[in-house]
Amino acid sequence: MWLIHSMMMRKKRNLPKVKAEANGTESLYSKATLRSDNHEISKEELRRQHQAELARQKTEETVRRLAGGGSVTGDNRNSTKTSSELIAYKTVNDLPPPREMMIQVDQKNEAILLPIYGSMVPFHVATVKTVSSQQDTNRNCYIRIIFNVPGTPFSPHDANSLKNQGSIYLKEVSFRSKDPRHISEVVQLIKTLRRNVVARESERAERATLVTQEKLVLAGNKFRPIRLTDVWIRPTFGGRARKMPGSLEAHTNGFRYSTSRQDERVDLMYGNIKHAFFQPAEKEMITLLHFHLHNHIMVGNKKTKDVQFYTEVMDVVQTLGGGKRSAYDPDEIEEEQRERDRKNKINMGFQNFVNRVNDLWGQPQFKVLDLEFDQPLRELGFHGVPYKASAFIVPTSSCLVELIETPCLVVTLSEIEIVNLERVGLGQKNFDMAIVFKDFKRDVLRIDSIPSTSLDGIKEWLDTTDLKYYESRLNLNWRPILKTITDDPQRFIEDGGWEFLNLEGSDSDSENSEESDQGYEPSDAEPDSESEDEDSDSASLVESEDDEEEDSEDESEEEKGKTWEELEREASNADRENGDESDSEEERRKKMKVFGKSRAGPSSAAPKRAKRR
Structure with missing residues (x-):
């Protein structure tokens, strides 16, 4: 009891000190904490204001697009292909x-x-x-x-x-x-x-189903083609023959990749290129050039929109000794130096090819294509699972890409409607990203298992690129949501567009947060007067102390033992009832002493325990 009472009094005595620290009058540590908190809050507030403006612009843009019957219709993906009837023999004579x-x-x-x-x-x-x-x-x-x-x-x-x-x-x-x-x-x-x-x-x-491409115009004698040798292609050509490297050449109106085999050749027209990327090898094993196309082409017997040319910067080396080698081993140092030189040489060769092609695309006849090699920004990258395996996803100036693992990921930022960050909450080690495209008939792209440490960086990147993002605690089923939007666009517009994803703007959440901030208030106290609250608290504490003292006194009185005269009278009455009057006076005294000790032993110790309590 005294322990609980002392803790309550200690908390009561510390209340003014805590308030003083909260006002920034006593503790320098609290001042520094408040300054940092205010700085973070102001930064978050600026980002929230920008996101609110983006939400308004996105709603207006969606209304215009849905009202005009834009990309809601999408592609007719349900169209069936009629195959030609196969006939073995036309007549019986055949x-x-x-x-x-x-x-x-x-x-x-x-x-x-x-x-x-x-x-x-x-x-x-x-x-x-x-x-x-x-x-x-x-x-x-x-x-x-x-x-x-x-x-x-x-x-x-x-x-x-x-x-x-x-x-x-x-x-x-x-x-x-x-x-x-x-x-x-x-x-x-x-x-x-x-x-x-x-x-x-x-x-x-x-x-x-392919779109007919223009014919490649080869460079004449006056214009020598820009060439990049000893590169591999992805996707690979079909067949069981051994894969061979080839050369990539930039001609008048497109690229041509060819190997020593006559049937292994691919033409890429400049007009069909949507995005071009150059990614040098830093922590990867390959240096690559990647082309994302407007229309599909055939590479061997594969239909694809992404064509990649790469070179491995490191050779596969197998140590025959099998043991660990020292970091100061001259052979080990020389081998690492050779690998660095090879990587730098390959990166420099790709860079020279990219610079010359950029100069070619800068000519007036290619201005309308607006082509230029883009390079991923590794410092903004994050890990995630876009398909089945974890990969390092990197933003560029116009896309979000992952070019090392297959299948490759290329997302054009201008085609994104909104981004929903799902499973965001306290205690979560990772979260998911759902990318909704402006074409509502297109499936939502999911990037799962992104570490929570990348959340702030992704928010900052999305806000910088003017992409509206929302947050949710759970994963959403996007197919019925998009189907509802496409079935009734007017209802979607009247309900406020995408603001149903804005959990921070809901009235219920704001009311709950205000109630949680107010804390507990006694029923008999006015919430506006702090002094009356303190007086009522002190009065309740005093009353509780008085009640505790009265209870302790009552308990001590109940626990007091009986006097010697009462004990002797009870003993004599018991002997008389049991018929032990024939006993001598001395025996009766002995019985009384024994009976009295057993009765008086615990009662004599009770007041002392009560006092200690």
Whole structure:
């Protein structure tokens, strides 16, 4: 009790001192803390004011775009591609002469001939879904062929199914043979032919969607092309042959990359380049040039919008000794020096190529393209997970990029509508970034697991680049949100646009914060008078002290022992009731002493304990 009382009194005595320190009259440490807090608050307030202005501008811009039916429609991504009907033989006369009633594979016409009811029936290999073989205990081999049938789950958008709805299709056939070698050969031929046809048709379908590019104009004798040698390309060319480095040349209206093989060549037109980046090797293993394009092109058999040319600045070295080498080892020092020289040489070669190309793009005929090599700002970079693996994401003057890991990330800042920082809160080690594009039909880009230490830097960078950002405690499901906006743009505009993400501007939060700042107030005290609060607190403390003293006195009186006369009278009455009057006087005294000690022992110690308490 006395411990609680002393702590309360000590807190009461320290109250004026704390108030004095809060007013900045006694403690120099508190003054310095307040100065730093005021500085941070003013910086945060400036950023908040700028974000409020950006929110107003963004709302007006979104209203104009939605009212005009801008990028809400987006691309028609649901359009189906109609593939051309594949025909193996145009007439019956084109069929090969029947040799035997056995399964045959016609690689020239890309067909398989199956013996059905005594006739050889042709099927184009593209109609085959799967082919397999198995062998039973009687050494009989079976081949099973499953065909693509319109209306089944694996071909719901087959264009031919609408034309031939009344036709009857063969779904599955099985054949038995006693020659396992022939069966395995047929299965291998069908699989190889089918794989080649599917790859060719998919490449043809992708090429059909490409935008036609202009022809490359090679540099003449007067203009020598700018060349960068011994570079590799990503994505790589198809095929199983050994990869080879090539050279990148800048011609009159575009770049050409080529290797010693005739079929490995890529042309990049200047008019198709949207962004160009040069990233020298600092902490990375490669130095690269990256081109982000307006329209897709084909690199080998791959359709891509990002083409990269790079050179490894460090060779893979394997130490044969296997042990640790000293930092003062001359061989180790010489090896590190060679690596630095190689890295500097490669970076300098790329830099010279970039400078000469920038000079070329500075000519009047290329002014309308507004092309220039951009370089990432490493000091503004942060770690995050844009796809599946963690990467170092770096801003540039016009983009947010990650160019080392594949697939590469290139986000144009002018295409961003807003940025929502999610899972931001106390105790969180990381947070997420959701990038919403102006094209609401485009999927929201997520960068997950960003360290919380990068939060202030990202806010400062977003505010500097005039990008509106919001904060939320939880992750949002953006697909239904964007669908709601696209379905009813007028309702979105009337509800205030993106301000539903502004948690700081809500009235409930502000009221809760004001109530939390007021603290606890007694019901019988006026909140405006501080003196009355202090008097009531002191009065309550005095009353509590009086109540404690009265309680202690009552407890001490109750715990006091009985007198010797009362004890002797009780002992004699007990003896009389028990019939022990025949006992001698001396025995009765002994019993009384023993009984009295047992009764008086604890009672005599009770007042002392009460006093100590």
